[in-house]
Amino acid sequence: MSAIMDILLRLLAWLVLAPLVPGVINKVKAWVACRQGPPVLQLYYDLARLWRKGVVVSTLASPGFVIAPAVAWVAVVGAALLLPLAGAGTPVSFDGDVLLLIYLLALARFCTAWGAMETGSAFEGMGAAREVSYAVLAEVGIITAVLTLVVQSGSISLSSMFAPLPGPSAALLAVGLFIILLAENCRVPFDDPNTHLELTMIHEVMVLDHSGPPLAMILHGASIKLMLFAALLAQTVLPLAELPLAASVAVLALAVLLTAVAVGLVESLTARLAFRRVPLLLTIGFLFCLFPLLLTWMGDI
Amino acid sequence: MNDSLNLLIGLAMGLNLLALGTSRLPVLIRAVGAQGVLLGLVPLVLEAHELDWRLVLITLATVAGKGFLIPGLLHRAMRTANIARELEPYIAYIPSLLLGAGATIAAVSLARHLPLLPEHAGTLHVPGAIALILTGFILLIGRTKAISQVCGYLILENGIYLAGLLLIRSTPILVEFGILLDVTVGIFVIGIIVDRIQRAFDSLDTRKLTALHE
Numbered sequence: 429m430s431a432i433m434d435i436l437l438r439l440l441a442w443l444v445l446a447p448l449v450p451g452v453i454n455k456v457k458a459w460v461a462c463r464q465g466p467p468v469l470q471l472y473y474d475l476a477r478l479w480r481k482g483v484v485v486s487t488l489a490s491p492g493f494v495i496a497p498a499v500a501w502v503a504v505v506g507a508a509l510l511l512p513l514a515g516a517g518t519p520v521s522f523d524g525d526v527l528l529l530i531y532l533l534a535l536a537r538f539c540t541a542w543g544a545m546e547t548g549s550a551f552e553g554m555g556a557a558r559e560v561s562y563a564v565l566a567e568v569g570i571i572t573a574v575l576t577l578v579v580q581s582g583s584i585s586l587s588s589m590f591a592p593l594p595g596p597s598a599a600l601l602a603v604g605l606f607i608i609l610l611a612e613n614c615r616v617p618f619d620d621p622n623t624h625l626e627l628t629m630i631h632e633v634m635v636l637d638h639s640g641p642p643l644a645m646i647l648h649g650a651s652i653k654l655m656l657f658a659a660l661l662a663q664t665v666l667p668l669a670e671l672p673l674a675a676s677v678a679v680l681a682l683a684v685l686l687t688a689v690a691v692g693l694v695e696s697l698t699a700r701l702a703f704r705r706v707p708l709l710l711t712i713g714f715l716f717c718l719f720p721l722l723l724t725w726m727g728d729i
Numbered sequence: 730m731n732d733s734l735n736l737l738i739g740l741a742m743g744l745n746l747l748a749l750g751t752s753r754l755p756v757l758i759r760a761v762g763a764q765g766v767l768l769g770l771v772p773l774v775l776e777a778h779e780l781d782w783r784l785v786l787i788t789l790a791t792v793a794g795k796g797f798l799i800p801g802l803l804h805r806a807m808r809t810a811n812i813a814r815e816l817e818p819y820i821a822y823i824p825s826l827l828l829g830a831g832a833t834i835a836a837v838s839l840a841r842h843l844p845l846l847p848e849h850a851g852t853l854h855v856p857g858a859i860a861l862i863l864t865g866f867i868l869l870i871g872r873t874k875a876i877s878q879v880c881g882y883l884i885l886e887n888g889i890y891l892a893g894l895l896l897i898r899s900t901p902i903l904v905e906f907g908i909l910l911d912v913t914v915g916i917f918v919i920g921i922i923v924d925r926i927q928r929a930f931d932s933l934d935t936r937k938l939t940a941l942h943e
Contacts, residue, residue: 596739711823712750715830722834726841 434519435509442508446652447471449688453615456692471651478644486637488548496543497642500536501649507532508656512587514668514676521587526574529586530567533612536649537563543642544634555633562618562630565710566611572717573605577664580724592667597720602665604716606690609657611710613650616695618706658687731852734774738857738891741767742833745864748884749829750822754876758803761880761887764861765795768887771894787906794909799883799916806920807876810927820871828871832863849895858895861888873934875923879916886912 451468458465467473485493510529512518541556578584581591593601611618614631623629635646662668662683668676701709741764748760769792776784820828836859849855865885872878886908893905930937 596736708750708822708826711826712746715746715826718830722837726837 431519438509438513438519439505442505442652442655443648446508446655447475447648449655449658449684450651452685452688453692453695456689457696460693460696471647475644475648478639478647479641481640483640483642484637486547486549489546493543493546494642496539496546497638497645497649500539500543501645503532503536503539504649504652504656507536508652510586511656511659512590512663513659514663514673514680518587521585524584526578526584526586526589530571530574533653534563534567536653540634540646543638547637549637552633552637555630555636558630559634562611562706562710565707565714566608569604569608569710569714569717570612572714572721573601573608573664576601576717576721576724579721590663590669592670593665593720593724597723598665600716600723601720602661604713604720605657605661605664606687607709607713607716609654609661609687610691610694611706611713612657613654615691617698617701617709620700654688654691655684658684661687734771735853737767737771737774738853741887741891742853742857742860745833745860745884746826746829748880749864749867750826752822754807754874755804757877757880758800758807761803761883762796762800764884764887765799766792768891769795771891772897775894775897790906791909794913795887799913802913802916802920803876803879806923809920809924810876818872818877820867825867825871828867829864832867833860836860836863854891854895858888858892861885861891864888873936875919875926875935878935879919883912883916 448468448471450471451466454470455465455468483494507529509520510518510525510532512521537559541560544552544556576593576597577589577591580593580597581589583589592598610616614621619630619632621632623632635643638646659680662680666679666683668680671679744760744764744767748757748764751757751760769788772784772791773780773788818825833856837853837856839859840856843855845855862885865881865883865888868881868884869878870881872881890905890908893908926938
């Protein structure tokens with residue numbers, strides 16, 4: 429019984445808290461630009477509004493156009509439930525669940541790309557192609573980061589994986605995972621989440637023709653994914669398991685908040701990269717994840 | 730001591746990758762300068778237990794030469810020759826970055842199999858020197874503009890300097906110092922030559938310097 433309560437509680441926390449993260453990011457961006465900015469709860473209002481609207485479906489689209497966002501949303505929520513929080517473990521855990529986490533994220537991306545292709549628009553197909561081709565490079569990085577954790581802790585289960593890394597490795601891995609967070613969640617150096625009229629946009633192209641509840645699911649799923657990556661980054665770097673539960677939850681929440689602020693600062697202070705230079709930054713992110721792997725592999729050099 | 734030594738050399742190895750990955754000449758020159766500062770501090774860390782004024786003086790001079798004088802000369806050459814950024818390397822940035830990472834990994838694993846003295850075995854000293862030399866080679870081979878090739882040569886020289894520090898007990902550091910002076914003069918001359926090449930050929934592309942003209 430308590431396990432079910434645990435799952436429900438976590439589910440509720442993920443679903444309710446996740447839309448705060450983009451709100452915080454937008455507030456930081458507004459603050460840096462000396463603007464008032466949208467309220468922190470703006471995404472909640474948007475989701476409520478979208479949920480009440482109807483859906484416009486292209487005549488070319490199969491039911492997959494509506495199913496794909498739902499599957500993607502469920503996959504991201506499932507991945508979030510797999511992630512242990514603040515050293516308290518997770519109710520759904522088994523050996524090798526980290527692979528399931530990676531595959532669920534990949535499934536979510538596949539479904540977003542699928543939904544984009546369903547519209548039959550060449551523009552959306554182009555966006556899907558861009559998204560997938562960059563995702564390949566980002567995924568190499570995240571798999572390397574996970575390998576680092578596996579080698580460090582000697583375990584392939586997420587709940588016992590977050591053993592504290594030694595200083596330099598943790599610092600390198602934090603930078604690498606932050607770059608991957610920006611790429612995976614389509615934040616500024618890779619993609620601008622606020623523009624809808626650029627030829628260089630990647631992720632926004634794919635959701636251009638979605639409306640109503642499917643769009644709400646895509647937006648909510650994106651915020652959960654952002655929070656998932658922030659929590660993953662925080663737990664990789666900070667030795668949360670050694671703290672008492674309440675303190676570790678507080679530290680985790682603070683770390684996620686700080687990550688959101690950092691994303692907001694990066695978005696305000698850097699310009700989007702030229703399109704052909706995105707692979708270079710992703711390669712750099714991969715290298716930042718590769719060197720901690722070598723450091724842990726070789727011990728003390 | 731080992732921790733701060735590893736930190737210095739690790740940062741220098743990170744700057745290697747920055748030098749390989751950047752497409753902007755000022756960033757490349759600054760990376761080489763920062764690497765010089767880091768490596769200039771290495772003798773201070775190595776001999777921290779018997780610090781005397783000569784060592785401090787030599788450190789200061791190395792840091793000033795490698796970190797400020799040489800990059801300053803290169804910046805000047807860049808300004809007078811009127812080039813701001815580099816185009817079309819032989820080896821593109823991502824492949825050279827991956828080559829550099831591969832060279833770093835190879836250097837670390839190679840150094841584990843070398844018969845090292847026990848005091849060098851647990852540090853990044855030897856792998857760092859090998860990685861710097863290999864990175865210098867990659868930059869020398871892979872870039873077409875004269876100034877970035879000079880930067881590659883400087884990274885190569887940094888690697889040789891780091892390898893020379895292994896012998897700090899048996900070779901006086903004055904020898905290293907003489908080499909540093911030569912390098913500085915060399916860079917000074919190169920700065921002038923680069924300006925002349927720019928005037929004569931309207932470009933610093935070394936690919937255009939392969940044929941003889943009247």
